[in-house]
Amino acid sequence: MRSKPKILDRRVVAESRLFRVEQIDLEFANGARRTYERVPGSGNDSVMIVPMLDAETVLLIREYGAGSERYELGLPKGVVEPGEDPLEAANRELQEEVGHGARALRVIDRVSLVPGYIAHRSLIVLAQDLYPSRLPGDEPEDIEVIPWRLDALDALLAREDFDEARAIAALFLAQRALAAGD
Amino acid sequence: MRSKPKILDRRVVAESRLFRVEQIDLEFANGARRTYERVPGSGNDSVMIVPMLDAETVLLIREYGAGSERYELGLPKGVVEPGEDPLEAANRELQEEVGHGARALRVIDRVSLVPGYIAHRSLIVLAQDLYPSRLPGDEPEDIEVIPWRLDALDALLAREDFDEARAIAALFLAQRALAAGD
Numbered sequence: 001m002r003s004k005p006k007i008l009d010r011r012v013v014a015e016s017r018l019f020r021v022e023q024i025d026l027e028f029a030n031g032a033r034r035t036y037e038r039v040p041g042s043g044n045d046s047v048m049i050v051p052m053l054d055a056e057t058v059l060l061i062r063e064y065g066a067g068s069e070r071y072e073l074g075l076p077k078g079v080v081e082p083g084e085d086p087l088e089a090a091n092r093e094l095q096e097e098v099g100h101g102a103r104a105l106r107v108i109d110r111v112s113l114v115p116g117y118i119a120h121r122s123l124i125v126l127a128q129d130l131y132p133s134r135l136p137g138d139e140p141e142d143i144e145v146i147p148w149r150l151d152a153l154d155a156l157l158a159r160e161d162f163d164e165a166r167a168i169a170a171l172f173l174a175q176r177a178l179a180a181g182d
Numbered sequence: 183m184r185s186k187p188k189i190l191d192r193r194v195v196a197e198s199r200l201f202r203v204e205q206i207d208l209e210f211a212n213g214a215r216r217t218y219e220r221v222p223g224s225g226n227d228s229v230m231i232v233p234m235l236d237a238e239t240v241l242l243i244r245e246y247g248a249g250s251e252r253y254e255l256g257l258p259k260g261v262v263e264p265g266e267d268p269l270e271a272a273n274r275e276l277q278e279e280v281g282h283g284a285r286a287l288r289v290i291d292r293v294s295l296v297p298g299y300i301a302h303r304s305l306i307v308l309a310q311d312l313y314p315s316r317l318p319g320d321e322p323e324d325i326e327v328i329p330w331r332l333d334a335l336d337a338l339l340a341r342e343d344f345d346e347a348r349a350i351a352a353l354f355l356a357q358r359a360l361a362a363g364d
Binding site for chain 2: 004024034066
């Protein structure tokens, strides 16, 4: 196993309300030096939830993506607040965005989004045994909820408006967890 | 189908060598207004390659992630240069990072990474019929190449150092494409 590169220097080079960009100077084990830019993140994980209405049906949402500038099909998600339990955060987001709570919630994986640049991880949470319950969220408009059968996954993957890598991974991982009879 | 929110204003609020952060003021169809921050990106897609050494074996790489500050198992990837064909970019990255070229390359999906904040998409490229060939890259150190059998995907998913959502999605998508006998 290689020893990690030595961090020679780090400094903040740009900052906005939401983002902080850091430059770091690294020296690798072989002596090579490189300067990288990265977004350190808040240190809090986010959650992405796979809400199963029944054994075969997942509840998708459609909402506007400010990054992609279009309406996207996806899975409910959000940031774990400081001090908040991740499964409680998942159940809160589920009630805010989907109008359901869940009696059974569990983490099935922890993934990174852009590990080369962004130090942030997201927990994939499988939610089962749902019940109707709504909490007020900070969304600018009502979120459309779309039930989708997992046996029609091909049709979903073929859609241009369902393309977030994390959501694709989450559905595959959920399918495996469900198939394993967990 | 809802009409998209109107963009009332957009301005650059932070900028570094690599990142530009934009604030946009949106008015949704129902009149609600919100200000979001996003990273517009260069407009060029990136590629992530699934290189199949044979029908059952994918070639993984291990490299340092400046965002996550650790060595990570993953798939070769890179940015498509302006004017470059995406499949040529994939074959170039493959030769730089893995020391193989591919005679058969095809795009199996186009995914987003963080659609809420980042306007960037990545092409997932399945590479088959490999041959040894190395191109010099800009990597600071030799990249370790690790053959992994797809029937041992569970063991890979269980590893803490293999966690990029895009790579997980890419392997599942490649497995489906291969199973479909394409």
